[in-house]
Amino acid sequence: MESAYATVSRIANETYGHSRRIMPEQPWWENLESSFHKFPDDFDLDLPTQLLVDGTVVVDLAVRTAVAGVVSTLALPLSANPFRLKQDMEDSALYREIASSHDASRFFRFPNVKVDMQERKPGLIRFNPPDGQCRVLTFKSPFQPVNPRLHDRYLKNERNRHAIAQYWTHNCGPRPTICVIHGFMADPYWVNSLFLGLPWFYKLGYDILLYTLPFHGARQGPFSPFSGHGYFANGISHIAETVAHSIYDFRIFLNYLERIGVPRFGVTGISLGGYTSAVAAAVDERLHFAIPNVPVVSLLDLILQWFPAGNLIKAAMRLSGVSIKEARHISAVHCPLTYPVKLPKERLMIIGGAGDRFAPPKHARLLWDHWNRPDIHWFPGNHIIHLDQGRYLKDVAAFLQECGFAE
Numbered sequence: 001m002e003s004a005y006a007t008v009s010r011i012a013n014e015t016y017g018h019s020r021r022i023m024p025e026q027p028w029w030e031n032l033e034s035s036f037h038k039f040p041d042d043f044d045l046d047l048p049t050q051l052l053v054d055g056t057v058v059v060d061l062a063v064r065t066a067v068a069g070v071v072s073t074l075a076l077p078l079s080a081n082p083f084r085l086k087q088d089m090e091d092s093a094l095y096r097e098i099a100s101s102h103d104a105s106r107f108f109r110f111p112n113v114k115v116d117m118q119e120r121k122p123g124l125i126r127f128n129p130p131d132g133q134c135r136v137l138t139f140k141s142p143f144q145p146v147n148p149r150l151h152d153r154y155l156k157n158e159r160n161r162h163a164i165a166q167y168w169t170h171n172c173g174p175r176p177t178i179c180v181i182h183g184f185m186a187d188p189y190w191v192n193s194l195f196l197g198l199p200w201f202y203k204l205g206y207d208i209l210l211y212t213l214p215f216h217g218a219r220q221g222p223f224s225p226f227s228g229h230g231y232f233a234n235g236i237s238h239i240a241e242t243v244a245h246s247i248y249d250f251r252i253f254l255n256y257l258e259r260i261g262v263p264r265f266g267v268t269g270i271s272l273g274g275y276t277s278a279v280a281a282a283v284d285e286r287l288h289f290a291i292p293n294v295p296v297v298s299l300l301d302l303i304l305q306w307f308p309a310g311n312l313i314k315a316a317m318r319l320s321g322v323s324i325k326e327a328r329h330i331s332a333v334h335c336p337l338t339y340p341v342k343l344p345k346e347r348l349m350i351i352g353g354a355g356d357r358f359a360p361p362k363h364a365r366l367l368w369d370h371w372n373r374p375d376i377h378w379f380p381g382n383h384i385i386h387l388d389q390g391r392y393l394k395d396v397a398a399f400l401q402e403c404g405f406a407e
Contacts, residue, residue, distance in 0.1 A: 027099075027329075027332070027338070028332070028335070028337040028338070028366075028370075029325065029329045029332045030325065032298060032328060084234070084235040085235070085317065085322050086320055087237070088235050088330065089320070089322060090149075091150075091237045091330075095147075095240055095333040096329045096330060096333075098146075099332035099338050102338060107146055107333050107334065108244060108248070109244075109248065110251065111142070111143075111252045113142050113252075115140065115252055116140070117137055117139050117256055118139065119138075120136050120138065121135065121136070122166055125190050126166070126190075127189070127193060127198070129168055129202060131170055131171055131172075132202075133168075133171075134166065134167070134168050136166050137166075137167050137256070138164050139252065140161055140162055141162065141163045141248070141249050141252070143161075143244075143248045145241045145245075146240075146241065147237055147240075149237075150237060150238065153234070153238075154238065154245075157215070157221045159218065159219055159220065159222070160220070160245075162218070163212075163249040163252065163253070164211075164217065164219060165210060165212060165253055167207070167210075168208040168209075169207045170205070174207060174260055174262040175206055175207040175262070175263075176205075176262070176263055176264040176266075177206065177208065177264070177265040177266075178201055178206050178209070178265075178268060179211060179253070179254075179266065179267045180196060180198065180210045180268055181211050181250070181267065181270075181272075182211075182212070182213065182216070182269070182272075182273050183270045184228050185216075185227050186270070186271070187212055187213065187216040187227050187228070192270070195270060195386065197389065201393075204406075205406070206406075207262070211249075211250055211253060213231070213246050213272070213276065214230070214245045214249070215227075215229065216228050230242075231272075232303075236330050236331060237330070239331070240330070243276070243279065247279055247283055250267075250276070250280060251280075251283075251284055258286070263407075265286070266287050266288040266400075267287055267289070267291070268292070268396075269293065270293040270294060271294055271296065273293075274294055274295030274359070275295055275296040275297070275299065277290050278290065278297070278367055279334060279335075281342060281348065282338075282340065282341050282342060283339075284342065285343065287342070287343060287347075288403070288404075288405050289347045289399075289400065289403055290341075290343060290348055290349075291348075291349045291350070291396060291399070292350055292364075293351040294351065294352060294356050294359050294383050295350065295364055296359045296363050297336060297366050298328065298363070299331060300324075300327055300328055300331045301328070302358075302359060302363070337367070337370050341370070345372050345374040346402075348371050348374035348375070349375040349376070349377070349396070349399050350364050350368050350371070350376040350377070351364075351378075351379070351392055351396075352364035352365075352378050353381045353386065354378050354379070354381070355380070355381055356383045357383065358383035364376065375399060377392050379392050
Protein backbone atom coordinates (compact mmCIF):
# COMPACT_ATOMS: atom_id res chain seq x y z
CA MET A 1 0.00 0.00 0.00
CA GLU A 2 1.32 3.44 -0.95
CA SER A 3 2.38 5.59 2.03
CA ALA A 4 1.02 9.09 2.65
CA TYR A 5 4.44 10.52 1.76
CA ALA A 6 4.50 8.65 -1.57
CA THR A 7 0.89 9.63 -2.31
CA VAL A 8 1.47 13.34 -1.69
CA SER A 9 4.73 13.34 -3.66
CA ARG A 10 3.15 11.55 -6.63
CA ILE A 11 -0.04 13.65 -6.79
CA ALA A 12 1.73 16.97 -6.18
CA ASN A 13 4.18 16.22 -8.95
CA GLU A 14 1.31 15.22 -11.24
CA THR A 15 -0.55 18.44 -10.37
CA TYR A 16 2.40 20.75 -10.88
CA GLY A 17 4.79 18.77 -13.03
CA HIS A 18 2.44 18.45 -15.99
CA SER A 19 1.52 22.12 -15.98
CA ARG A 20 3.00 24.54 -18.45
CA ARG A 21 6.14 26.23 -17.25
CA ILE A 22 5.63 29.93 -16.69
CA MET A 23 7.81 32.11 -18.88
CA PRO A 24 6.64 35.60 -17.89
CA GLU A 25 7.09 38.42 -20.34
CA GLN A 26 7.11 40.83 -17.42
CA PRO A 27 9.12 40.74 -14.18
CA TRP A 28 7.55 38.62 -11.45
CA TRP A 29 6.43 41.65 -9.43
CA GLU A 30 4.20 42.72 -12.34
CA ASN A 31 2.23 39.47 -12.65
CA LEU A 32 2.48 37.61 -9.35
CA GLU A 33 -1.31 37.44 -8.83
CA SER A 34 -1.81 35.58 -12.09
CA SER A 35 1.04 33.22 -11.23
CA PHE A 36 -0.44 32.53 -7.79
CA HIS A 37 -3.86 31.84 -9.28
CA LYS A 38 -2.42 29.19 -11.61
CA PHE A 39 -1.07 27.11 -8.75
CA PRO A 40 -3.43 25.50 -6.24
CA ASP A 41 -2.52 25.02 -2.60
CA ASP A 42 -4.72 21.92 -2.47
CA PHE A 43 -4.06 18.60 -4.16
CA ASP A 44 -6.63 15.97 -5.20
CA LEU A 45 -5.57 13.36 -2.65
CA ASP A 46 -7.24 10.13 -1.61
CA LEU A 47 -9.50 10.42 1.44
CA PRO A 48 -7.13 9.05 4.16
CA THR A 49 -4.24 11.22 2.96
CA GLN A 50 -6.52 14.24 2.54
CA LEU A 51 -7.78 13.91 6.12
CA LEU A 52 -4.19 13.67 7.34
CA VAL A 53 -3.12 16.77 5.40
CA ASP A 54 -6.27 18.73 6.38
CA GLY A 55 -5.55 18.02 10.04
CA THR A 56 -2.15 19.64 9.74
CA VAL A 57 -3.67 22.61 7.86
CA VAL A 58 -5.86 23.38 10.86
CA VAL A 59 -2.82 23.45 13.15
CA ASP A 60 -0.94 25.71 10.73
CA LEU A 61 -3.80 28.21 10.47
CA ALA A 62 -4.17 28.41 14.25
CA VAL A 63 -0.45 28.95 14.88
CA ARG A 64 -0.19 31.34 11.93
CA THR A 65 -3.01 33.48 13.31
CA ALA A 66 -1.35 33.58 16.73
CA VAL A 67 2.03 34.58 15.26
CA ALA A 68 0.38 37.16 12.99
CA GLY A 69 -1.40 38.61 16.03
CA VAL A 70 1.89 39.03 17.89
CA VAL A 71 3.58 40.58 14.85
CA SER A 72 0.59 42.86 14.21
CA THR A 73 0.63 44.12 17.79
CA LEU A 74 4.35 44.48 18.42
CA ALA A 75 6.02 44.98 15.02
CA LEU A 76 3.68 46.27 12.31
CA PRO A 77 2.70 49.53 14.03
CA LEU A 78 6.37 50.50 13.76
CA SER A 79 6.74 49.18 10.22
CA ALA A 80 3.51 49.56 8.27
CA ASN A 81 2.33 52.99 9.38
CA PRO A 82 1.79 55.75 6.81
CA PHE A 83 4.81 57.76 8.02
CA ARG A 84 7.19 54.82 7.58
CA LEU A 85 5.68 53.86 4.23
CA LYS A 86 6.15 57.43 2.99
CA GLN A 87 9.84 57.21 3.93
CA ASP A 88 10.11 53.88 2.15
CA MET A 89 8.66 55.43 -1.00
CA GLU A 90 11.42 58.04 -0.89
CA ASP A 91 13.92 55.16 -1.12
CA SER A 92 11.96 53.22 -3.70
CA ALA A 93 13.88 54.42 -6.79
CA LEU A 94 17.14 52.92 -5.47
CA TYR A 95 15.68 49.48 -4.80
CA ARG A 96 13.51 49.41 -7.93
CA GLU A 97 16.44 50.26 -10.17
CA ILE A 98 18.65 47.54 -8.70
CA ALA A 99 15.85 44.95 -8.92
CA SER A 100 15.14 45.89 -12.54
CA SER A 101 18.81 45.28 -13.43
CA HIS A 102 18.53 41.64 -12.24
CA ASP A 103 22.18 41.90 -11.15
CA ALA A 104 22.42 40.38 -7.65
CA SER A 105 25.98 41.63 -7.09
CA ARG A 106 24.78 45.24 -7.00
CA PHE A 107 22.77 44.62 -3.83
CA PHE A 108 24.51 41.61 -2.32
CA ARG A 109 28.09 42.82 -2.14
CA PHE A 110 30.90 40.30 -1.70
CA PRO A 111 32.51 40.65 1.75
CA ASN A 112 36.09 41.00 0.65
CA VAL A 113 37.15 41.85 4.19
CA LYS A 114 39.08 40.26 7.02
CA VAL A 115 37.28 39.76 10.30
CA ASP A 116 38.46 38.63 13.70
CA MET A 117 36.69 35.28 13.96
CA GLN A 118 36.39 34.32 17.61
CA GLU A 119 35.38 31.06 19.26
CA ARG A 120 33.56 30.37 22.51
CA LYS A 121 31.78 27.51 24.20
CA PRO A 122 28.07 27.02 23.46
CA GLY A 123 25.33 27.06 26.08
CA LEU A 124 24.13 24.08 28.08
CA ILE A 125 21.47 23.03 25.53
CA ARG A 126 23.65 21.84 22.67
CA PHE A 127 24.70 18.88 20.60
CA ASN A 128 27.58 16.94 22.14
CA PRO A 129 29.32 15.04 19.34
CA PRO A 130 31.14 11.97 20.67
CA ASP A 131 33.87 12.25 18.03
CA GLY A 132 34.18 16.00 17.63
CA GLN A 133 33.36 19.34 19.14
CA CYS A 134 30.61 21.94 19.23
CA ARG A 135 31.61 25.60 19.42
CA VAL A 136 30.24 29.03 18.66
CA LEU A 137 31.85 31.23 16.02
CA THR A 138 31.30 34.98 16.18
CA PHE A 139 32.64 38.17 14.60
CA LYS A 140 31.76 41.83 14.48
CA SER A 141 30.09 42.37 11.14
CA PRO A 142 31.49 45.09 8.86
CA PHE A 143 28.17 45.24 6.97
CA GLN A 144 27.08 48.67 5.77
CA PRO A 145 23.55 49.25 4.45
CA VAL A 146 23.23 49.69 0.70
CA ASN A 147 20.90 52.64 1.30
CA PRO A 148 22.95 55.41 2.95
CA ARG A 149 19.85 56.97 4.54
CA LEU A 150 19.40 53.89 6.69
CA HIS A 151 23.03 53.77 7.83
CA ASP A 152 22.72 55.16 11.35
CA ARG A 153 19.28 53.78 12.08
CA TYR A 154 20.12 50.26 10.95
CA LEU A 155 23.48 50.02 12.70
CA LYS A 156 22.36 51.42 16.05
CA ASN A 157 21.57 47.93 17.38
CA GLU A 158 25.02 46.92 18.54
CA ARG A 159 24.04 43.32 19.31
CA ASN A 160 22.83 42.80 15.75
CA ARG A 161 26.29 43.68 14.46
CA HIS A 162 27.76 40.54 15.99
CA ALA A 163 27.29 37.57 13.66
CA ILE A 164 26.89 34.16 15.29
CA ALA A 165 26.97 30.53 14.17
CA GLN A 166 27.21 27.23 16.00
CA TYR A 167 29.69 24.84 14.39
CA TRP A 168 29.73 21.06 14.82
CA THR A 169 32.97 19.49 13.61
CA HIS A 170 34.49 16.01 13.54
CA ASN A 171 37.95 15.50 14.97
CA CYS A 172 39.19 14.13 11.64
CA GLY A 173 38.22 17.19 9.66
CA PRO A 174 37.41 19.49 8.11
CA ARG A 175 34.54 17.67 6.42
CA PRO A 176 31.96 18.73 3.82
CA THR A 177 29.78 21.17 5.75
CA ILE A 178 25.99 21.59 5.69
CA CYS A 179 25.13 25.21 6.49
CA VAL A 180 21.69 25.62 8.09
CA ILE A 181 19.58 28.79 8.31
CA HIS A 182 16.65 28.88 10.74
CA GLY A 183 13.17 30.34 10.29
CA PHE A 184 11.50 33.46 11.67
CA MET A 185 11.38 33.38 15.49
CA ALA A 186 12.91 29.86 15.37
CA ASP A 187 16.60 30.44 16.06
CA PRO A 188 17.20 27.97 18.96
CA TYR A 189 19.74 25.43 17.81
CA TRP A 190 17.84 22.50 19.30
CA VAL A 191 14.72 23.42 17.28
CA ASN A 192 16.60 23.28 13.98
CA SER A 193 18.45 20.16 15.06
CA LEU A 194 15.10 18.45 15.65
CA PHE A 195 13.34 19.76 12.51
CA LEU A 196 16.14 18.93 10.10
CA GLY A 197 17.61 15.77 11.64
CA LEU A 198 21.01 17.40 11.98
CA PRO A 199 22.58 14.86 14.44
CA TRP A 200 21.77 12.14 11.90
CA PHE A 201 23.52 14.08 9.12
CA TYR A 202 26.47 14.61 11.46
CA LYS A 203 26.67 10.85 12.00
CA LEU A 204 26.72 10.40 8.22
CA GLY A 205 30.02 12.29 8.26
CA TYR A 206 29.07 15.92 7.59
CA ASP A 207 30.08 18.91 9.67
CA ILE A 208 27.21 21.31 10.49
CA LEU A 209 27.19 25.12 10.67
CA LEU A 210 24.00 26.68 12.13
CA TYR A 211 23.82 30.38 11.23
CA THR A 212 21.78 32.91 13.24
CA LEU A 213 19.90 35.49 11.17
CA PRO A 214 20.02 39.21 12.06
CA PHE A 215 17.73 40.36 14.88
CA HIS A 216 17.35 36.80 16.17
CA GLY A 217 18.62 35.12 19.31
CA ALA A 218 21.61 36.91 20.82
CA ARG A 219 21.45 39.41 17.92
CA GLN A 220 18.10 40.92 18.95
CA GLY A 221 17.95 44.30 20.64
CA PRO A 222 17.88 44.67 24.43
CA PHE A 223 14.19 45.71 24.37
CA SER A 224 13.07 43.31 21.65
CA PRO A 225 9.82 41.59 22.74
CA PHE A 226 10.59 38.41 20.80
CA SER A 227 13.34 36.89 18.67
CA GLY A 228 13.11 38.28 15.13
CA HIS A 229 11.12 41.37 16.10
CA GLY A 230 13.65 43.74 14.56
CA TYR A 231 13.52 41.95 11.21
CA PHE A 232 10.03 43.26 10.33
CA ALA A 233 9.60 46.20 12.71
CA ASN A 234 11.04 49.09 10.71
CA GLY A 235 9.59 49.16 7.21
CA ILE A 236 10.11 47.79 3.71
CA SER A 237 13.53 49.40 3.22
CA HIS A 238 14.73 48.04 6.56
CA ILE A 239 13.64 44.51 5.59
CA ALA A 240 15.60 44.83 2.34
CA GLU A 241 18.75 45.84 4.22
CA THR A 242 18.23 43.01 6.71
CA VAL A 243 18.20 40.43 3.90
CA ALA A 244 21.36 42.02 2.46
CA HIS A 245 22.92 41.81 5.92
CA SER A 246 21.85 38.17 6.28
CA ILE A 247 23.62 37.21 3.07
CA TYR A 248 26.68 39.35 3.77
CA ASP A 249 27.42 37.77 7.17
CA PHE A 250 26.61 34.30 5.86
CA ARG A 251 29.20 34.73 3.10
CA ILE A 252 31.80 35.76 5.66
CA PHE A 253 31.22 32.41 7.35
CA LEU A 254 31.68 30.77 3.93
CA ASN A 255 34.97 32.68 3.59
CA TYR A 256 36.01 31.21 6.93
CA LEU A 257 35.10 27.67 5.85
CA GLU A 258 37.18 28.15 2.70
CA ARG A 259 40.11 29.48 4.71
CA ILE A 260 40.25 26.49 7.09
CA GLY A 261 40.13 24.03 4.19
CA VAL A 262 36.53 22.80 4.13
CA PRO A 263 36.35 20.89 0.82
CA ARG A 264 32.68 21.66 0.03
CA PHE A 265 29.76 23.45 1.64
CA GLY A 266 26.10 23.88 0.82
CA VAL A 267 23.06 25.50 2.37
CA THR A 268 19.63 24.50 3.57
CA GLY A 269 17.10 26.55 5.47
CA ILE A 270 13.56 26.37 6.71
CA SER A 271 10.81 28.99 6.13
CA LEU A 272 12.53 32.40 6.29
CA GLY A 273 15.75 30.40 6.23
CA GLY A 274 14.47 28.73 3.07
CA TYR A 275 13.98 32.18 1.56
CA THR A 276 17.51 33.18 2.62
CA SER A 277 19.06 29.98 1.27
CA ALA A 278 17.28 30.52 -2.07
CA VAL A 279 18.70 34.06 -2.21
CA ALA A 280 22.17 32.71 -1.35
CA ALA A 281 21.91 30.33 -4.33
CA ALA A 282 21.37 33.37 -6.58
CA VAL A 283 24.38 35.15 -5.09
CA ASP A 284 27.24 32.75 -4.32
CA GLU A 285 28.40 30.12 -6.81
CA ARG A 286 30.73 28.57 -4.21
CA LEU A 287 27.77 26.71 -2.70
CA HIS A 288 27.76 23.08 -3.72
CA PHE A 289 24.02 22.72 -3.17
CA ALA A 290 20.93 24.62 -1.99
CA ILE A 291 17.89 22.97 -0.38
CA PRO A 292 15.17 25.45 0.67
CA ASN A 293 12.70 23.74 3.00
CA VAL A 294 9.08 25.05 3.02
CA PRO A 295 10.41 28.26 1.42
CA VAL A 296 8.81 31.65 0.86
CA VAL A 297 9.37 33.55 -2.39
CA SER A 298 7.69 36.89 -1.60
CA LEU A 299 7.79 38.06 2.01
CA LEU A 300 5.33 40.88 1.28
CA ASP A 301 2.71 38.59 -0.28
CA LEU A 302 3.13 36.05 2.48
CA ILE A 303 2.37 38.59 5.22
CA LEU A 304 -0.54 40.01 3.22
CA GLN A 305 -2.17 36.56 3.46
CA TRP A 306 -1.88 36.48 7.25
CA PHE A 307 -4.82 37.62 9.38
CA PRO A 308 -4.84 40.17 10.97
CA ALA A 309 -1.42 41.38 9.82
CA GLY A 310 -2.39 41.53 6.13
CA ASN A 311 -5.43 43.69 6.82
CA LEU A 312 -3.37 46.22 8.76
CA ILE A 313 -0.73 46.45 6.05
CA LYS A 314 -3.30 46.88 3.27
CA ALA A 315 -5.06 49.63 5.23
CA ALA A 316 -1.78 51.48 5.84
CA MET A 317 -0.85 51.17 2.17
CA ARG A 318 -4.20 52.59 1.07
CA LEU A 319 -3.78 55.56 3.44
CA SER A 320 -0.29 56.16 2.06
CA GLY A 321 -1.29 55.77 -1.58
CA VAL A 322 1.12 52.84 -2.04
CA SER A 323 0.02 50.03 -4.33
CA ILE A 324 0.89 46.39 -3.73
CA LYS A 325 2.67 46.35 -7.08
CA GLU A 326 4.89 49.26 -6.00
CA ALA A 327 5.71 47.55 -2.71
CA ARG A 328 6.53 44.33 -4.57
CA HIS A 329 8.90 46.18 -6.88
CA ILE A 330 10.82 47.54 -3.88
CA SER A 331 10.97 44.18 -2.12
CA ALA A 332 12.02 42.47 -5.37
CA VAL A 333 15.56 43.66 -4.71
CA HIS A 334 16.00 40.80 -2.21
CA CYS A 335 13.70 38.17 -3.76
CA PRO A 336 15.11 34.90 -5.19
CA LEU A 337 12.74 35.18 -8.19
CA THR A 338 14.49 38.38 -9.29
CA TYR A 339 17.88 36.85 -10.07
CA PRO A 340 19.12 33.82 -12.01
CA VAL A 341 20.31 30.99 -9.78
CA LYS A 342 24.08 30.44 -9.69
CA LEU A 343 23.95 26.65 -9.29
CA PRO A 344 23.04 23.99 -11.88
CA LYS A 345 19.68 22.40 -11.26
CA GLU A 346 21.34 19.04 -10.49
CA ARG A 347 22.58 20.66 -7.26
CA LEU A 348 19.21 22.18 -6.29
CA MET A 349 16.37 20.63 -4.33
CA ILE A 350 13.14 22.03 -2.83
CA ILE A 351 11.05 20.55 -0.01
CA GLY A 352 7.40 21.53 0.40
CA GLY A 353 4.55 20.63 2.75
CA ALA A 354 1.20 19.77 1.16
CA GLY A 355 -0.66 21.24 4.15
CA ASP A 356 1.58 24.27 4.66
CA ARG A 357 -0.34 27.50 5.19
CA PHE A 358 2.51 29.56 6.64
CA ALA A 359 4.34 29.33 3.30
CA PRO A 360 1.71 27.79 0.98
CA PRO A 361 2.78 25.27 -1.69
CA LYS A 362 2.49 27.86 -4.47
CA HIS A 363 5.62 29.58 -3.09
CA ALA A 364 7.68 26.40 -3.48
CA ARG A 365 6.12 25.84 -6.91
CA LEU A 366 7.10 29.32 -8.14
CA LEU A 367 10.69 28.84 -6.97
CA TRP A 368 10.74 25.42 -8.64
CA ASP A 369 9.64 26.99 -11.92
CA HIS A 370 12.18 29.80 -11.62
CA TRP A 371 14.94 27.25 -11.00
CA ASN A 372 14.02 25.30 -14.15
CA ARG A 373 12.30 22.53 -12.20
CA PRO A 374 14.95 20.73 -10.13
CA ASP A 375 14.15 17.94 -7.65
CA ILE A 376 11.14 18.81 -5.49
CA HIS A 377 9.84 16.65 -2.65
CA TRP A 378 6.44 17.03 -0.98
CA PHE A 379 5.58 15.66 2.44
CA PRO A 380 2.11 15.19 4.03
CA GLY A 381 2.40 17.85 6.68
CA ASN A 382 2.41 21.56 7.36
CA HIS A 383 4.95 24.26 8.13
CA ILE A 384 5.44 22.97 11.67
CA ILE A 385 4.50 19.28 11.59
CA HIS A 386 6.66 17.43 9.07
CA LEU A 387 4.98 14.03 8.82
CA ASP A 388 7.08 11.22 7.35
CA GLN A 389 10.11 13.43 7.94
CA GLY A 390 12.42 10.43 7.96
CA ARG A 391 11.47 9.69 4.36
CA TYR A 392 12.40 13.08 3.00
CA LEU A 393 15.58 13.24 5.11
CA LYS A 394 16.68 10.00 3.44
CA ASP A 395 15.86 11.61 0.09
CA VAL A 396 18.06 14.57 1.07
CA ALA A 397 20.89 12.21 2.04
CA ALA A 398 20.58 10.43 -1.31
CA PHE A 399 20.59 13.80 -3.09
CA LEU A 400 23.84 14.80 -1.33
CA GLN A 401 25.41 11.58 -2.57
CA GLU A 402 24.15 12.03 -6.13
CA CYS A 403 25.28 15.66 -6.44
CA GLY A 404 28.82 14.78 -5.35
CA PHE A 405 28.74 16.50 -1.99
CA ALA A 406 29.57 13.41 0.11
CA GLU A 407 33.16 12.27 0.46
